[in-house]
Amino acid sequence: MVTLEGVAGNDRGGGQQSELQAELARLKEEHRDLDRAIEALEDSVASDRLQLQRLKKRKLQLRDRIQFVEDQILPDIIA
Template sequence: MDTLTPAEISARLAVLRQEHRALDEQILHMAANGDDELDAKRLKRRKLQLKDCIAKLEDMLIPDEPA
């Protein structure tokens, strides 16, 4: 993953952020309709994984500062 160009990282971030927003909407919809709680937990877990991945990619875009 360290060999990605900044443009590739930015593109990947856009995709992950879109999926994160879609999951958020789906979770809210499930909660409003009283859908299966286990499915909602799975979606929330996936949303957290996406958040972690987004954070890692964002860190890759920040250049290292010399000590």
């Protein structure tokens, strides 16, 4: 797990940093769970295409949120 304590330019408090780390871990876990659910549904004989679409859409939303939180934790530094 990446932490930024003591890094120049990191003005976030330790509490906010911890909250972001916890949210990131939760989002990644949910993303992995969706991956498994999608795979199981695709392998199912009676797969529900609408449910599959919903799961994939949720997975993409999670990916976007994960990227946002990662950017909050470790922002791009323009040289």
